[in-house]
Amino acid sequence: MTVTSVHNPSHREALWEMEDAFERGDLISVFGRCTVDYEGRASSELGSGDRLVVLKPDGAALVHTDEGRQPVNWQPPGSEHRAAVREGRLRVVSTRTNPAETLTVAFEDVHQLSALTVTGGRDLDLHGSEEDLRTRILERPDIVEPGFEPTETERPSIAGPMDVFGVDADGTPVVVELKRRRVGPDAVGQLARYVRGLREELGINDSGFDGDSVGDADGDDGETPAVRGVLVAPSVTDRAAERLADHGFDHVALDPTDE
Amino acid sequence: MTVTSVHNPSHREALWEMEDAFERGDLISVFGRCTVDYEGRASSELGSGDRLVVLKPDGAALVHTDEGRQPVNWQPPGSEHRAAVREGRLRVVSTRTNPAETLTVAFEDVHQLSALTVTGGRDLDLHGSEEDLRTRILERPDIVEPGFEPTETERPSIAGPMDVFGVDADGTPVVVELKRRRVGPDAVGQLARYVRGLREELGINDSGFDGDSVGDADGDDGETPAVRGVLVAPSVTDRAAERLADHGFDHVALDPTDE
DNA sequence: CTGTTTATCTCGCGG
DNA sequence: CCGCGAGGTAAACAG
The missing domain is CATH 2.70.180.20 (Protein Yojf; Chain: A;)
Known part of the structure; x- marks a missing residue:
């Protein structure tokens, strides 16, 4: 019964x-x-x-x-x-x-x-979380961009742990911020803090001046910073897109629930 | 049935x-x-x-x-x-x-x-919420401090709406931030943004310089800013207390469920 | 035990 | 519709 x-x-x-x-x-x-x-x-x-x-x-x-x-x-x-x-x-x-x-x-x-009277069956497995998204990026880094190579996750910085850290095809350091849903300007600010922190750490001037560092972006003038920021999220608000452009960051549209 | x-x-x-x-x-x-x-x-x-x-x-x-x-x-x-x-x-x-x-x-x-089949009875009245706390302060402002006179609630500012705004016994503008539970440093940061925003609005220098304003604090030297910040919360963390002291803000210990 | 961060948060309000 | 903030947030996690 x-x-x-x-x-x-x-x-x-x-x-x-x-x-x-x-x-x-x-x-x-x-x-x-x-x-x-x-x-x-x-x-x-x-x-x-x-x-x-x-x-x-x-x-x-x-x-x-x-x-x-x-x-x-x-x-x-x-x-x-x-x-x-x-x-x-x-x-x-x-x-x-x-x-x-x-x-x-x-x-x-x-x-x-x-x-x-309840019997058994309490095991849930959830996909589509930020954790899940990070795992997938580590397994197939190309979904961020071709040639991307992740080197660390939860890498500590003065602005807190960055979700994924690595280098792009040119060897330029890349900070990747993961969001599982549509983001506003705050996420861009978070990414900007990480990038700024890393630039300080590597002794790189905010304006992009390269003080004997790990590989400057090709051909460009001093405008291009030697640390890149990439925001991975299903979509961004207009305001967030503006701020991404201001900082010269990239957005990768990726829905965590998609395979 | x-x-x-x-x-x-x-x-x-x-x-x-x-x-x-x-x-x-x-x-x-x-x-x-x-x-x-x-x-x-x-x-x-x-x-x-x-x-x-x-x-x-x-x-x-x-x-x-x-x-x-x-x-x-x-x-x-x-x-x-x-x-x-x-x-x-x-x-x-x-x-x-x-x-x-x-x-x-x-x-x-x-x-x-x-x-x-559900019939009626959907009226809940809740006490001890932030809304309730604000109402009580408007009814009896002395629980913030003797002589305090609230003038506006949800007063807009560049940092967002402040919970309660008013003047103290000396006529000095006071920004009151309400929290219904123990708070950390973030709440102090929030209050600081409001105060800073209001100082800008009133043309008062952050260091406390009084450019022909509404009534300076008594006797003190230029250290005392002409806009005060008061945090109303049941208690604060140690870190928050330090930040309150840094800014020269006051803390009023008030539990929303009391009285 | 406290403090911090996340959430399929929910919920309400304002633009 | 989006964006923002509060919640008796709950819940997981670190220190």
Whole structure:
């Protein structure tokens, strides 16, 4: 038996079922008319209404209405659930410490209470993350540009760790910044800080002056800096495109979810 | 009747109940063994396991395991839910556009399916938020400091809107930044940008030089700037305290949940 | 234990 | 529609 369910139980019956479910470590789902109070980092009150309350064996509690992805009230995992009948009504209290928080659900009417025994299958694998994108670039650097050779990831700099660092076909240092979604000017600023930091580190003047360094860009005059910046992202905002142009950085359009 | 529920239904029966529930605009709760696939901003696959799936009439979809406050997979409100039986199995697909995202739940076994008719009670009042904190300061400005008079909220500046703007007992302009929890150096940086922006606006030199302005701080030499910065937060990190001191800003310890 | 960073963040507001 | 900031953010991770 993986589901125990009672419909329109008395508050006492609901309490018995709930205590049994706590004992078994079940996932509990309660649908009923209730008020909800929360006291802790903030405080809130929720008047009477029909809601779905989920109590998890790891201590998480969720109160959902018929709208929104977010629970209207909740308690994080690690909280402790207790149930009782006070003044003839089922009352569920979930508490945690650090910070001290209390969620109280007082039922006027329990429409349905279900205890769900959960078995296995908790393994998720997620693709399309920034981590995934970096792995793919290390495996096939040509998707950044032909001849690109990554040398380090998470290379430390005064502006923080750069996502990917390497050299291009001409041997010029390249800083690559990865973003998994459309970016605004802030990402360009981040890339600019890395490039600026690296130029300082290598003793290269911002204007592109090359003080005996690792290989100047070909033919160009002093305008071309000896460290390049490349932003890898599915797309950029107009403002970001302007700032990329200002800095002389390149944008590689690459969607992390594409193969 | 506010709850319709079937236990261990056939996949066809489950489909009928679900389609009826869609029609009625019910909140749907399904507990069963299923696999979950998500494609969109990222992509994920979830192997077979017992999970609680919630489908809301506003288009939100949630897939919960027995752990965590967060759903293991979800779809935001505004998505469209469809159900069908393919290869003898109940399959629920939730899609949305912009960004294009698809959540697919394929049930191997439906343990329980419930349709919940929700009525009323969506009014939450929350205290202890930043909004609430601002209201309290406007009602009783003395909790910032005696003699403080707020003049504007969300006052625009080149650095963005400041939380509260006003003048102190001496008539010196004061920028107040509100934070509802313990803050790090970033909040001080934010406040500093506001203060710097306002000084520029008023034609005051950063070093505190007063170019015919609204009332200099008493007695001090040129060190004291003619625009003050006050950070209201329950507490600050050590690093943040140093930066506050560097700028000559004040910290008012105020917990948004108090009072 | 605190502090930092990320997220399929969500959510609301303004241009 | 995009961009920005707040959240009882949650959650992973480093120190």
